[in-house]
Amino acid sequence: xxxxxxxxxxxxxxxxxxxxxxxxxxxxxxxxxxxxxxxxxxxxxxxxxxxxxxxxxxxxxxxxxxxxxxxxxxxxxxxxxxxxxxxxxxxxxxxxxxxxxxxxxxxxxxxxxxxxxxxxxxxxxxxxxxxxxxxxxxxxxxxxxxxxxxxxxxxxxxxxxxxxxxxxxxxxxxxxxxxxxxxxxxxxxxxxxxxxxxxxxxxxxxxxxxxxxxxxxxxxxxxxxxxxxxxxxxxxxxxxxxxxxxxxxxxxxxxxxxxxxxxxxxxxxxxxxxxxxxxxxxxxxxxxxxxxxxxxxxxxxxxxxxxxxxxxxxxxxxxxxxxxxxxxxxxxxxxxxxxxxxxxxxxxxxxxxxxxxxxxxxxxxxxxxxxx
Amino acid sequence: xxxxxxxxxxxxxxxxxxxxxxxxxxxxxxxxxxxxxxxxxxxxxxxxxxxxxxxxxxxxxxxxxxxxxxxxxxxxxxxxxxxxxxxxxxxxxxxxxxxxxxxxxxxxxxxxxxxxxxxxxxxxxxxxxxxxxxxxxxxxxxxxxxxxxxxxxxxxxxxxxxxxxxxxxxxxxxxxxxxxxxxxxxxxxxxxxxxxxxxxxxxxxxxxxxxxxxxxxxxxxxxxxxxxxxxxxxxxxxxxxxxxxxxxxxxxxxxxxxxxxxxxxxxxxxxxxxxxxxxxxxxxxxxxxxxxxxxxxxxxxxxxxxxxxxxxxxxxxxxxxxxxxxxxxxxxxxxxxxxxxxxxxxxxxxxxxxxxxxxxxxxxxxxxxxxxxxxxxxxxxxxxxxxxxxxxxxxxxxxxxxxxxxxxxxxxxxxxxxxxxxxxxxxxxxxxxxxxxxxxxxxxxxxxxxxxxxxxxxxxxxxxxxxxxxxxxxxxxxxxxxxxxxxxxxxxxxxxxxxxxxxxxxxxxxxxxxxxxxxxxxxxxxxxxxxxxxxxxxxxxxxxxxxxxxxxxxxxxxxxxxxxxxxxxxxxxxxxxxxxxxxxxxxxxxxxxxxxxxxxxxxxxxxxxxxxxxxxxxxxxx
Numbered sequence: 006x007x008x009x010x011x012x013x014x015x016x017x018x019x020x021x022x023x024x025x026x027x028x029x030x031x032x033x034x035x036x037x038x039x040x041x042x043x044x045x046x047x048x049x050x051x052x053x054x055x056x057x058x059x060x061x062x063x064x065x066x067x068x069x070x071x072x073x074x075x076x077x078x079x080x081x082x083x084x085x086x087x088x089x090x091x092x093x094x095x096x097x098x099x100x101x102x103x104x105x106x107x108x109x110x111x112x113x114x115x116x117x118x119x120x121x122x123x124x125x126x127x128x129x130x131x132x133x134x135x136x137x138x139x140x141x142x143x144x145x146x147x148x149x150x151x152x153x154x155x156x157x158x159x160x161x162x163x164x165x166x167x168x169x170x171x172x173x174x175x176x177x178x179x180x181x182x183x184x185x186x187x188x189x190x191x192x193x194x195x196x197x198x199x200x201x202x203x204x205x206x207x208x209x210x211x212x213x214x215x216x217x218x219x220x221x222x223x224x225x226x227x228x229x230x231x232x233x234x235x236x237x238x239x240x241x242x243x244x245x246x247x248x249x250x251x252x253x254x255x256x257x258x259x260x261x262x263x264x265x266x267x268x269x270x271x272x273x274x275x276x277x278x279x280x281x282x283x284x285x286x287x288x289x290x291x292x293x294x295x296x297x298x299x300x301x302x303x304x305x306x307x308x309x310x311x312x313x314x315x316x317x318x319x320x321x322x323x324x325x326x327x328x329x330x331x332x333x334x335x336x337x338x339x340x341x342x343x344x345x346x347x348x349x350x351x352x353x354x355x356x357x358x359x360x361x362x363x364x365x366x367x368x369x370x371x372x373x374x375x376x377x
Numbered sequence: 378x379x380x381x382x383x384x385x386x387x388x389x390x391x392x393x394x395x396x397x398x399x400x401x402x403x404x405x406x407x408x409x410x411x412x413x414x415x416x417x418x419x420x421x422x423x424x425x426x427x428x429x430x431x432x433x434x435x436x437x438x439x440x441x442x443x444x445x446x447x448x449x450x451x452x453x454x455x456x457x458x459x460x461x462x463x464x465x466x467x468x469x470x471x472x473x474x475x476x477x478x479x480x481x482x483x484x485x486x487x488x489x490x491x492x493x494x495x496x497x498x499x500x501x502x503x504x505x506x507x508x509x510x511x512x513x514x515x516x517x518x519x520x521x522x523x524x525x526x527x528x529x530x531x532x533x534x535x536x537x538x539x540x541x542x543x544x545x546x547x548x549x550x551x552x553x554x555x556x557x558x559x560x561x562x563x564x565x566x567x568x569x570x571x572x573x574x575x576x577x578x579x580x581x582x583x584x585x586x587x588x589x590x591x592x593x594x595x596x597x598x599x600x601x602x603x604x605x606x607x608x609x610x611x612x613x614x615x616x617x618x619x620x621x622x623x624x625x626x627x628x629x630x631x632x633x634x635x636x637x638x639x640x641x642x643x644x645x646x647x648x649x650x651x652x653x654x655x656x657x658x659x660x661x662x663x664x665x666x667x668x669x670x671x672x673x674x675x676x677x678x679x680x681x682x683x684x685x686x687x688x689x690x691x692x693x694x695x696x697x698x699x700x701x702x703x704x705x706x707x708x709x710x711x712x713x714x715x716x717x718x719x720x721x722x723x724x725x726x727x728x729x730x731x732x733x734x735x736x737x738x739x740x741x742x743x744x745x746x747x748x749x750x751x752x753x754x755x756x757x758x759x760x761x762x763x764x765x766x767x768x769x770x771x772x773x774x775x776x777x778x779x780x781x782x783x784x785x786x787x788x789x790x791x792x793x794x795x796x797x798x799x800x801x802x803x804x805x806x807x808x809x810x811x812x813x814x815x816x817x818x819x820x821x822x823x824x825x826x827x828x829x830x831x832x833x834x835x836x837x838x839x840x841x842x843x844x845x846x847x848x849x850x851x852x853x854x855x856x857x858x859x860x861x862x863x864x865x866x867x868x869x870x871x872x873x874x875x876x877x878x879x880x881x882x883x884x885x886x887x888x889x890x891x892x893x894x895x896x897x898x899x900x901x902x903x904x905x906x907x908x909x910x911x912x913x914x915x916x917x918x919x920x921x922x923x924x925x926x927x928x929x930x931x932x933x934x935x936x937x938x939x940x941x942x943x944x945x946x947x948x949x950x951x952x953x954x955x956x957x958x959x960x961x962x963x964x965x966x967x968x969x970x971x972x973x974x975x976x977x978x979x980x981x982x983x984x985x986x987x988x989x990x991x992x993x994x995x996x997x998x999x
Contacts, residue, residue, distance in 0.1 A: 141391040184402070241435065244420040244428025257436040261608040282421045289410055296406055304399045310441040312395050316402070323406050332418060377678050 023072040023369040025302065031295040032346065032361060036061055038288060039347035045254045046268040046275040047349065053268065057349055064358035071362025075370050076311045079363060080134055086123065087131035087154070093120030094161040121170045122356045124158045126363070129177040129321070133313035141309060142186035151182050168215050169340035177321040184316040222338030235271070238263050239333050243277035250281030268349045270341060273333040292326050303369035311367040318360040385764045438618065447625030448599045449554060449588065451634050452863070457550050462538040464516040464526060468924035471506040472533030479519060479531060486527060487520045489513060505610065509537065536654045542582065548669035549637050552697040553630070553861055555587015555799065556672035576600045585675065588628065588861055591798045595865060600626035605630050629864040631660035638988040640665035643982045649969035650698035650840045651986060655996060656848035656955065658875045659857030662996060663986065666698035700802040700841050704968050706832035707924030707975065708765045709843055709953040712850060713829060714773060715758050717785045719889045723776045726892055729757045734769035738823055745771050745827045748925070762896035763906045765923060767831050774830020779821050781830065783809035788881045789846040790856055791838055798858040805842055808835035833927060840966040843953050851961045853890045854882040897922050898958050908952070911980035917991045921954025921983065923975035947971040950961030952979035956987055962996050963987065
């Protein structure tokens with residue numbers, strides 16, 4: 006009896022803060038997993054651990070804050086946020102800072118700010134706003150407008166150039182359209198159009214280093230000390246980990262720094278090397294649990310905007326996971342996407358948890374919506 | 378109403394539509410996760426061994442460690458070739474905060490040329506920052522001391538010691554020891570072909586000539602290695618396994634420092650060679666070719682000025698006169714011919730001939746002159762050798778014929794390499810009919826046999842061949858293989874090295890040995906013997922034979938006048954001797970280029986060598 010009471014009390018406390026218990030549990034487990042690996046991947050760097058902890062704390066706070074906002078409010082703010090984001094993207098092209106050969110940052114005086122991060126949230130939210138203001142499945146012209154809403158920021162970001170982010174943002178918008186029930190015929194048609202667009206992308210939109218990445222992906226051994234080095238060393242790290250791994254803190258590829266960017270984009274290789282295939286299965290299970298829980302929340306949402314936004318964020322999260330693991334293990338070209346919630350990194354972490362804040366908002370405000 | 382109903386229907390349909398899409402999306406998610414797992418399985422389980430190997434290959438580097446080269450000792454244990462530490466000043470750029478300031482401070486302590494600094498800075502740019510880079514090599518003792526005292530002021534600056542070959546006696550042993558130098562491409566290919574290249578991974582040097590070359594394999598030793606773990610920049614993290622190198626074997630020579638010094642002192646500026654051997658086992662006691670040169674010049678790479686000076690010198694110091702100097706043996710081979718005469722019964726101890734001062738072939742009026750213009754009168758084999766009568770041997774030679782001479786002398790080792798343990802050796806020429814046909818495409822004439830029987834004409838020998846052939850007489854038919862090395866040793870064991878004697882001649886009459894040895898004894902002992910004056914007052918009982926090799930053709934009836942002809946065409950002085958007479962422990966050959974008569978020039982030098990030999994008791998322990 007007492008246990009039942011306590012359980013109810015705990016649930017209600019979480020519900021009071023609009024936190025979804027299972028999702029929070031999944032996220033915390035993943036963060037714990039990530040911190041443990043980061044300790045090893047950073048070369049047991051305490052300063053980096055502290056920085057990552059602060060970042061996770063800030064990101065969790067942002068998530069909690071956003072979770073308090075009602076989905077209707079989020080829906081109202083979707084279009085203004087989108088337009089503001091577009092303005093910032095234009096601004097960044099005009100006055101942005103150049104870092105690593107790309108123009109991505111806007112110096113706000115007290116901090117540097119990457120407008121494309123805002124668009125990761127704003128694009129799917131705005132598309133969901135537009136699509137959900139009409140009945141589903143969307144008509145053709147709704148889809149066309151939706152595609153345009155994806156295409157404009159995508160092209161602006163691709164111009165910075167940040168191909169990886171632009172594709173992910175486009176994907177986030179397109180996921181809204183997919184979840185809204187866009188017909189399979191149109192999906193097939195769009196796929197055909199994209200295929201036709203690829204040569205244009207290759208010839209006119211991609212920079213040399215991007216083309217090089219793709220070539221390297223197709224045959225990493227062609228340049229083992231140059232552009233193929235990352236992927237070769239990464240595959241060696243993964244493969245040599247075997248079933249059980251070389252042991253925590255014992256990965257030679259990572260600890261002796263043969264593996265480049267081991268604490269950021271290539272941290273999955275560290276996991277594979279040190280705790281092996283079994284560790285990878287644990288990680289994938291955590292991801293699958295979070296994705297499943299989010300998709301469940303989306304399907305339980307009571308208005309279309311909430312469903313579409315939550316569904317799109319969920320799939321985008323999955324795409325992050327898949328693209329990162331895919332590139333690190335040689336299934337995809339190297340595009341510079343961090344492993345969500347594990348890789349050491351700044352703004353993307355906040356953006357990511359902001360998205361989970363939106364999903365939690367969707368998951369915890371539905372009763373109040375259903376009441377009247 | 379209608380509008381609202383439509384909306385409600387829409388809502389339910391929309392929910393179903395979304396849920397269907399959600400299921401499809403989740404299916405895709407699961408399929409792609411399975412793809413990841415399948416790929417991970419391929420990498421981590423199926424190809425595990427492959428990637429494991431490549432990972433180890435990344436991390437583990439094998440660092441070869443060169444073995445210490447074996448040392449070389451003389452017969453009494455004096456070091457002739459050692460490994461001396463040479464010091465170099467090295468800097469690790471990574472550990473130096475202010476390179477300019479460090480270089481300035483260092484230049485205040487020791488002399489640094491602008492070239493040294495410049496080449497150092499060039500290397501700093503080219504190499505990895507944690508690599509140690511030499512600023513100055515071959516520091517002297519003072520510099521080492523100054524730097525050691527100031528070490529604490531310079532983090533990242535070290536004085537590194539490396540072993541380098543050094544020959545403490547300089548030019549005294551050069552032609553025997555040879556020297557080492559940096560391994561060149563051709564030698565590397567040879568090592569590869571011999572399957573030895575792996576053992577040389579850490580070695581810089583290889584024996585170039587002499588013993589250093591002949592015993593390269595023994596002296597070199599076996600490479601050791603360390604398996605070390607390195608990071609991606611190649612920096613050493615830790616040593617995983619260490620297999621120490623096995624030093625090369627030390628070699629011990631029969632040579633004696635005192636005897637060598639005596640040889641060098643008595644020869645002074647005289648071009649020539651002295652070689653002495655224990656006839657009983659072939660161990661070389663003295664081995665000196667004059668002029669010599671300092672082998673240390675070659676160890677660190679000889680300058681081209683120094684090298685061309687050696688190469689172009691009129692005295693040809695690079696030639697090893699003991700084994701490569703091919704001289705007409707002249708009268709030194711008369712005892713050997715006498716033995717053949719006695720053995721074939723061509724002469725007996727009682728045979729006497731009349732020497733009018735010349736010899737003429739039948740049906741010819743060409744006079745082959747004796748060195749004594751007026752002749753020796755009646756001579757037997759004893760007198761003929763003692764006084765070196767040419768006419769006696771002209772006649773004997775003609776009776777024997779070139780074929781018997783050539784065969785017999787070849788058995789004694791003439792015209793053949795002796796097989797001494799250095800590779801710089803000439804075989805000399807033991808002429809024969811076949812040789813002359815092959816070499817000059819001419820038949821052998823009796824006129825060729827006449828000078829042949831006094832060791833002239835085409836016959837050439839090395840000083841080493843002379844003592845080997847003489848040892849055959851002393852050993853009563855057994856030929857020793859001359860060898861400089863008498864033992865090998867490592868930390869624990871010492872193994873003697875003595876090639877067995879080869880029986881080459883069986884005599885018909887045992888007493889012939891004694892007769893021939895007796896003739897050489899009389900040469901030294903009896904008044905009128907060509908070597909008598911040189912050995913007056915010797916504390917030991919010596920025997921020997923002089924030789925004077927004529928280099929310039931002298932016209933019929935003309936008198937040889939040493940002053941009148943070019944110095945380089947003057948006679949070579951030769952001497953071959955042994956002692957003690959009754960039980961010889963040393964046989965010695967002296968060859969002096971353009972020095973004049975053997976009795977007056979070569980024999981006194983042999984005397985001084987033997988004096989030292991017996992006074993110092995060089996070989997007395999055996």
